[in-house]
Amino acid sequence: MNSWIRQHLAALRALLVLTVLLGVAYPAAVWAVARVPGLNHKAEGSLISVDGKTVGSEIIGQSFTDAEGNPLKQYFQSRPSAAGAGYDPLSTAASNLGPEDVLDTLPIPGAKDDEGNPDEGKQSLLTQVCARSKAIGELEGVDGGRPYCTQDGVGAVLKVFPDRAVSVNQACPATPFVAAYQGRPVECGKPGEDYASGRTVPIRGNIKAVVPPDAVTASGSGLDPHITPAYAELQAPRVATARGMDVGKVRELIAEHTVTRTLGFMGEPAVNVLELNLALDRAKAGS
Incomplete structure (x- = not known):
């Protein structure tokens, strides 16, 4: 019993000492340093x-x-x-989206999400970049085009099958950005259709971007x-x-x-x- 009491008293003393050091003294020291002239502006958020x-x-x-x-x-x-x-x-x-995120999930007309809101689909990173570049081009009065983007501001990506190709980011009835690919006719994308078995082919296009990368990508x-x-x-x-x-x-x-x-x-x-x-x-x- 005496050993049990001594152990718990030692634990209690350690708790009190650490509480004072880490819960009072250390925060107070950090606060005091933050009040030093030249540092207080940064400590307050550089407002x-x-x-x-x-x-x-x-x-x-x-x-x-x-x-x-x-x-x-x-x-x-x-x-x-x-x-x-x-x-x-x-x-x-x-x-957390990377270079391989090039396929959109097209919104299904009339469909709703789990919260009852209209289905808006999901834009890939590529389409986000393309849409931003197009919008900035219109705002600044310059060409907002860039490689791997269509003129209507989505990712220029095909799903290629043996007998056809699909511009998967351009929802029907949009006109595909190319009419044919290696002898295959190109179709617009149909919302809700499964194109997973097709080969993904981003199309670069012959264009030099005018809009800088930091205008279309987040930090x-x-x-x-x-x-x-x-x-x-x-x-x-x-x-x-x-x-x-x-x-x-x-x-x-x-x-x-x-x-x-x-x-x-x-x-x-x-x-x-x-x-x-x-x-x-x-x-x-x-x-």
Whole structure:
């Protein structure tokens, strides 16, 4: 009995000591370090305020869209996000879709999902990229086409059978992006039909993409606040026109808000979208 009591008293003392150290002292030390001048801004989330109102964070991306989700033409647009509904720090993640994800699940007309909502099917990563590129091309007034994409913004993928081929991502009655493949007639895809036995053949097409990769793909975290200088340059004419500004001035602001490689060799130059948009607002207000 005495041994049993001693063991439990020792365990209780260890519990109390560790509770004080790890539950009180350590959090207090971390909090104190976070209050050190120069660190407190980062500890609070690197928030940016304008006229006393928080408008975003230096390290978390955000959308610049209207209530319907349409891009605001007077602002530079961020790269896509796969974190929750977009840029959600509580759902930070990539889509986990890879280069082999090229086949869509076509929506079946009149069908409903388990929750009673209309069946919307499922877009492959390839079709997501194609649709984004097409939309950006229309927004920026450039060719939004890219390899392995059809003109209507879906993945250019065939399922090939001995006597026919099917453009599986183009739901009927769409016209297939090619009429024939190696002597086989090409059909549009029929929702609900099983094409698993066919050979999957992505068709590259003879086209060079104008829209940069970061405009159509999400970052690994889904929270990236930066875009490449190339994507910023693509947007510059549209932003300048919407604001009635000289495009040269807009390009100057892009250059001012372009950060170089870390330590001169790590990563790539990047532009913080929120900071650039705020600089545009200030420039417009001061003009």
